Amino acid sequence: MRENSGNVWSPLQRNLGFGHGSGQFGHFREVIWRPFMKLSARSYGLYALFLLLLVGAFVCTRMLDYPTIFAGSASSAEKLSTSKSQIYPQKTQTIPLNCNAINHTGTCPRDYPTTPKNDPDNRPSPGTCPDYFRWIHEDLRPWAHTGITRDAIERAKKTANFRLVIVNGKAYVETFEKSFQTRDVFTLWGILQLLRRYPGKLPDLEMMFDCVDWPVIKSTDYNGPDSPVPPPLFRYCGNDDSLDLVFPDWSFWGWIETNIKPWEALSKDLKEGNKRLNWMEREPYAYWKGNPIVAETRQDLLKCNVSENQDWNARLYAQDWGREVQEGYKKSNLASQCIHRYKIYIEGSAWSVSEKYILACDSVTLIVTPHYYDFFTRGLMPMQHYWPVKEDDKCKSIKFSVNWGNNHKKKAIAIGKAASDFIQEELKMDYVYDYMFHLLNQYSKLLKFKPTIPQKATELCSETMACQAEGLQKKFMMDSLVTSPAETSPCTLPPPYDPPSLNAVLRRKENSMRKVELWEKNYWDNHSKQ
Structure with a gap:
């Protein structure tokens, strides 16, 4: 046997604390190895047993300091974690609630x-x-x-x-x-x-x-x-x-009166809710649920609901928050409301918190002409992130929007996906x-x-x-x-923005909305001739 067996022995030398030639391995060679070589054959057995016990004890002690060599046990992994925290300080300090x-x-x-x-x-x-x-x-x-x-x-x-x-x-x-x-x-x-x-x-x-x-x-x-x-x-x-x-x-940190979670948790729930039904499997209608009392435009929207005489491709529900509170919010789980291909956003007394929840649903968001904006909605583009709906002729506009999407499924899916990606990625x-x-x-x-x-x-x-x-x-x-x-x-x-770039953004939005209005007008003109 050689004193240094090259690549196989060298890593173990280093991990057990032995150097090459001089140092710790030199002491090992002089104190243990050379006497072993001078023994008679009859003494080899006893000395080998002594040497094995000595090396075993030494290895056990070194395991406590170098658990990476013996990574097979859970205790070693725990000690590795401890040793790392001692060597590498945490990147940031915690701020306890005192x-x-x-x-x-x-x-x-x-x-x-x-x-x-x-x-x-x-x-x-x-x-x-x-x-x-x-x-x-x-x-x-x-x-x-x-x-x-x-x-x-x-x-x-x-x-x-x-x-x-x-x-x-x-x-x-x-x-x-x-x-x-x-x-x-x-x-x-x-x-x-x-x-x-x-x-x-x-x-x-x-x-x-x-x-x-x-x-x-x-x-x-x-x-x-x-x-x-x-x-x-x-x-x-x-x-x-x-x-x-x-x-x-405020709702980004929770809205207790409606049992709406803080946004970080809720956005994950909405993402999971999207996976339950893909767009093609969803109901091919436009869905809205909310409080109609807060604005006349919402009360007007309810006239577009399905009836025995007319189907405007809309499924609309009035939300009774008083009853919902009493029943433990069983019918207001936002993550379970991604079951329609289209969802309607309509303002209340002004802008509505609901916009981000609706946009996050993978459905095509039908936005009834808005008069207000919040901090992120000015980054949305019609026909890219949502489909515009006319405020003064909601029912016909909704029916056309749904028919267009059901006849252009790939484009509709892309619009819904662009909106939910925007919410998940750019509004985290x-x-x-x-x-x-x-x-x-x-x-x-x-x-x-x-x-x-x-x-x-x-x-x-x-x-x-x-x-x-x-x-x-x-x-x-x-x-x-x-x-x-x-x-x-x-x-x-x-x-x-410089003036030209800002004007370009505003013109793009306006042109997209005009295009939809023209398509809608042509649709109903042709429909009236039939």
Whole structure:
């Protein structure tokens, strides 16, 4: 036997702690191997047994430090995991929910993280944000040249539900009026999760937030040469006649009054729901279920329901939320409503939270002419992500849309798939947080004063909201809690539109809608001649 048997013996030498020639293997050779070679034949057996026991004991001790050599047992895998955590520190620190601090002091924990432990500039970037992020620049354009003064913000207080201030990475809220249901609660909760996701990365800022559906800052009031700077007011939707700043709605963190889960979990449920029936196996009709009381246009939609005398290819259902609450939400599971080839989106008193759930269904979304938009819907394109339906002639428009899709199945399937892909990929929670991050960062750059903590404001943190919560509210908060800083930087904000590119986008939308209107007109003209 040779002292060094090449490639077979060398790895075991290294893993057992033996070197070549000198060092540990040299001691092994001098102390054990050479005496063994000098023994008489009769002593070989006893010495070999002694040597085997010695090497066995040595190997057992080395297994504790080098479990990768003996990867066959579960205990070795556990020790490997432990040793790795000792050698390689965690990429991000966890942020525990410290309810004990709230119970003892009634205030936010003093050691609440406001800066990341690791340099965030070293974190990888996920790339450029989705294209709809470019509307951030358009929404802030009214203040691009004047900036935002404290006076302008105070004038936004007229309809605001609360004032939110961020100073040194901490949030403070001054409440003026409670919102409808828990919209304000979960909006604030979402902002707190943003602070946990990017600790220390949000600049100081002050903002006013209105939780009512419809926008109130009319652009006509601020388009004259002597007009004052418009008040910056955040809300969930806008329209072409308003200057309100559009912000992600509360339901991304849960809507307890309708038992709708936080978006991260619900979007996965919707994705699974799509797999139960492929598009060809679904009912070849247009489906809608909602509360018709909130708007005349929804009550008008119900006239398109199937009857003994007429079938407009629509299957429409009025949602009784009071009864649904009493019966435990048995008939309002969104993930089980992807069973029709077409689904209708129609606004309520303004924009509706339901739009993202409908678009996520793989069905062709029939959008009745909308008057409002939320933060992401301006990224949707007719005939690519949805099919436009006329508001003033809903029934005939729906019937044509369904007939067209059933006669052009491949194109219809592509439209439904493009919409659900958009929702699953470009509206995941990572991008919701990044939209909030970029909007607030760009907004803060326009402030012409240094934000300070208002006298009537109270510090707000995840503990002050979640630790005292109960029932479904607590569950949704815990389900949507950000437990550690993001491992990546925010996506890169794309540049603003230049006038030609913005006009090109708007023209493309308009041309697509006109094309559908022409097809629909020709369909009904031919139908009347028969």
